[in-house]
Amino acid sequence: MVLHQFTQALREFDNVLITDEKGCAIFYDLADLNILLEIGLTPDEFFQKTVTDSYQNLSTDTSTIFKVLQTGEPIIYFEQVLTTLNGFSYTSLSSTYPIIEGGAIIGAIEFSKHFYESKQIKYLDHFLGHKLYRDNHTNYRLEDLISVNAEMKAQTEKARRGAKKNSSILITGETGTGKDIIAQGIHNESERFTKPYIVLNCSTLTEDNIFSQLYGIEAEGKQGKLQEANGGTLLIDQLNMLDLSLQAKLLHAVDLKSLNGEPLDIRYITTVNEDLDKLLAEKKLREDLFYRLNVMQIDLPPLHMRKEDIPAILDSYIQFYNEHTIQKDVRYSEEVLQLFYEYHWPGNVRELKNALEAAYNNLTGQEILLEHIPERIVRTVQQKAQPSMPNIHSGHLRDLTEAYERLIIAEKLRETEGRLAETARRLGISRQLLKYKCLKYELL
Ligand SMILES: Nc1ncnc2c1ncn2[C@@H]1O[C@H](COP(=O)(O)OP(=O)(O)OP(=O)(O)O)[C@@H](O)[C@H]1O
Ligand SMILES: [Mg+2]
Known part of the structure; x- marks a missing residue:
């Protein structure tokens, strides 16, 4: 295999597997190692086994790796259905090459791409994502935020500019509007992207655990979030869920310049999914904490205020699913688009994505029709359209x-x-x- 074939294969496929001459995995650059859990193996177990042991339907006769190891001939664009030990099946398209040194076959390298059934699309988010950023526990870059709306674009650009600086950023937006994408995107756009991105989930913090969450438990050798995030970014997620009584403790933590004699260098990004003015007016958010965390503010408008994003998001997700599922050329009917324009999307893009996933589950042909859309959405729109006057001549x-x-x-x-x-x-x-x-x- 020559260099240009290698680089082309890397572009064309999602995964790379390298085995030794016995067919034992020694390197598996899968887009997301979560698939191993689907296969029913921890990464450690996977690397001790031959590839045939990891799938129900692979033998030394049917495994592309084994054939290449036996014959020394590459197998290009081979398609087969693989069934994992857990009974999870997908179609794999692969190109496999022998690794030859001094005339002897010392291993094999397989490039592959997996195609799932449309019912499995909920796994796709986990399987793919950006390999480059896997090390820092993130999936998203700012480019992953799909929008054609001018305000969203302006907010994303603001995030891009802010990313380069080190100041604290506060992101507001209703649930499901993309705050996670923006926060991860800022980290990956910043000079800290090789450093950890750590999440502090405010909705799980209590009087009893806030201290150990922030500072760790020394006796158990457990690091706190401050230490974990040092050098990188700490996401203070859903600040509005943090009890007022705990906010002073958080303020104290974010003001620290050092911890146990070590200097602290953390970029803070905060998310809030309720109305900020209201939180401040109702004194549910301490002003001192708010000003400390809000040096730059990014506001993501709800989906019903940018309905032009609906087709853009649908098209982008459908294209992605078309590329990674067996079902090709899926499209949606005009009726579905009309319905989606009418609906108010309280769960924003997350709800839209879930509606699409539900439609894929119900899909029989290639076109998404009204009958495939969750009943709740159809009913809400229909009720909104025809508020029927009650008949006052009968009834209690x-x-x-x-x-x-x-x-x-x-x-x-x-x-x-x-x-x-x-x-x-x-x-x-x-x-x-x-x-x-x-x-x-x-x-x-
Ligand atoms: N503009 C967008 N383009 C593509 N995908 C999006 C967009 N906005 C949100 N999503 C998707 O919707 C889901 C929810 O987004 P995200 O987790 O960023 O929401 P959030 O604002 O953090 O919500 P919450 O307040 O509930 O935590 C994710 O799967 C995300 O990939
Ligand atoms: Mg979130």
Whole structure:
């Protein structure tokens, strides 16, 4: 195999496997080692076995690696279905070459690409991603944020500029708007990208564990997040979930310049998925902590404010799935796009992605139709379109009153494009009561 074949193979395929002359794996550059867990092996176990031991349906006669080791001839673009020890099947397209030294075959190198069934697309996120960044525990670069919206583009550019500096960045946006992508993207765009990217999840912090989470447990030799992130980035995720009483402790930690005699050099990125002004006004967020963490602010608009992103995101994901699943040329109908334009997407891009995944699970042909879309989304849009007036000539007072109440709430929700807090304000009721009524009347 000559150099240009090698570089072409690296471009064309996702994975590289190198074995010794006995067919034992000595190097496996899989896009994500999670597949090994699907196979039912830890990476250590995988490297002690021959490739035939890792799949139910591979023998020395059917394994491309073994054939190449026996014959010394390459096998180019060979397609076969592989079934892992756990019974997980996928189609593998591979090119396999012998490694020859001094006339003797000393091993084999196999480049492969895997094609999954459409029902398996939920695994694809794990399997792929950017190999380059696997070492620092991230998957995303800023380029992975798909958007044609001017505001989103401006915010991404702001993130790109901010990445080069070391100041703290606070990212706001409703759930599922891409805060993780931006945060990881900033780390990978910064000069710290070879250093760790560590996540401190505020929703799991309590009075009892915050200290050990931040500083570790010395007696157990367990490092805290500050030490782990030193030199790199610490993501303070979902700050709005952190109890007010714990915020002083976090502030103390982020202000530290050194820990146990070691200088601390950490870039802080914070995410918040609720309205900042409201959090500050209601005193749910300490101002001193907010100003410490918010040197630069990035605000990601919700998906219903940038509906032009819907086809862009759908097209991009479908193209990705078309490349990595057996099902090719999947497309969506105009009706589906119309429905998606009408829907308010409270779960933003995450919800859109999940709807697409559900559609793939229900798909029979190549076209995604209304019948493949989760019933809940279709129903919400239809109810929004036809708020039917209750017939006041029949029925009990209570039923009729409830029917009116449902109508009023549905109309207000439409006016506010589904924003619960704003709807509650306009109706003069609490958000909790509105939420309860929405659930009762199946308006969410
Ligand atoms: N603009 C986008 N382009 C492509 N994928 C996106 C985009 N925005 C979000 N996603 C995808 O949607 C999912 C949710 O995104 P992400 O985890 O970044 O949300 P988040 O803002 O951090 O939400 P939360 O507040 O719930 O943590 C991820 O799978 C992510 O890849
Ligand atoms: Mg997140």
